[in-house]
Ligand code: FES
């Protein structure tokens with residue numbers, strides 16, 4: 001069956017009631033690809049594209065509250081540099097109109113661009129089910145390869161990001177467009193001058209580099225500490241060799257990318 | 269199109285979805301298999317074969333259509349998701365037997381070889397020029413980055429788009 005609710009409560013009700021839990025569908029950039037290639041055939045769909053409140057963006061003091069289905073096209077226009085740039089680096093215009101931030105989080109791809117930018121921003125997610133809503137810092141959300149803290153009956157209803165962080169983004173891939181990263185990196189500096197570093201495609205999930213962050217928070221940001229932090233980053237990640245690049249190359253690239261991003265951020 | 273025709277039908281009790289939407293300016297009602305992609309629905313049920321399918325995974329842009337004016341990969345949308353939306357395919361571009369400016373420029377510039385990518389590119393260009401009537405070269409490259417052409421080498425395509433932008437700009441003045 002195909003369900004097309006207009007409000008979140010209806011969608012959550014269906015998710016709880018349906019025996020197989022139903023499959024949420026928004027942009028279709030994951031599930032329809034699998035269907036087209038004969039690798040999935042869900043029985044029940046809960047379409048989230050006709051729920052207007054899931055596309056809303058609210059501005060609070062120092063933070064943006066993004067509803068789950070905010071698209072990359074929408075996020076690309078936000079005044080949060082690393083998130084906007086990460087969103088614009090996803091696919092092409094059509095994919096950016098379809099794909100959503102919540103979809104990126106829920107699929108938990110190690111290469112998730114949106115996920116990585118959101119990690120560097122200390123984003124918080126609101127997970128809602130018929131049982132109620134709970135909030136979770138994003139760094140507690142990714143559990144293992146393609147595994148998240150999302151319960152079977154839950155939906156990512158909101159993503160809260162601060163507008164007070166200074167941030168930047170960089171992505172390296174095999175080509176300039178329609179790119180899945182070899183490595184992508186997001187860095188941010190909080191109002192308290194703490195550093196955040198998040199990387200994509202170097203571990204089983206998008207990850208934070210806590211040791212390098214801590215080192216910089218304790219020792220301050222300057223040319224010397226940034227170089228040392230980049231060295232720490234290289235030891236914190238566990239990339240695999242795949243068709244995109246070798247593990248060694250990804251380690252090297254990560255260090256260079258983080259160093260350059262931080263150098264620019266300090267200069268700016 | 270062999271791949272596009274191989275449909276994955278979920279065992280969903282076979283109930284059809286009563287789809288109502290606007291297609292190329294006309295109201296359409298149809299009963300659709302909810303697991304059918306919008307691409308297959310347009311090509312197979314509506315007979316609108318201008319929209320192409322190639323990769324079926326969002327990589328090539330040959331399936332682009334405008335949904336409420338925005339470019340989207342119809343291979344990634346399920347037909348019921350077009351409910352109450354306004355969809356424009358390449359067939360909806362010409363009016364009174366007159367080609368859209370972008371189409372006209374593609375012809376004049378020789379921006380078409382095998383033509384498989386062309387409808388998608390024209391849809392992408394239309395979406396871009398509607399939002400931003402005077403794109404820079406860089407903005408053109410971003411607006412068209414979701415479309416792959418295996419024949420032309422893109423130069424004539426870009427030229428056609430830029431000339432179309434010029435002409436549309438002139439017309440409006
Ligand atoms: S067929 Fe849809 S993007 Fe290639």
Ligand code: FES
Pocket residue numbers: 379380381382383384385386416417418419420
């Ligand atoms: S003209 Fe053949 S793919 Fe573009």
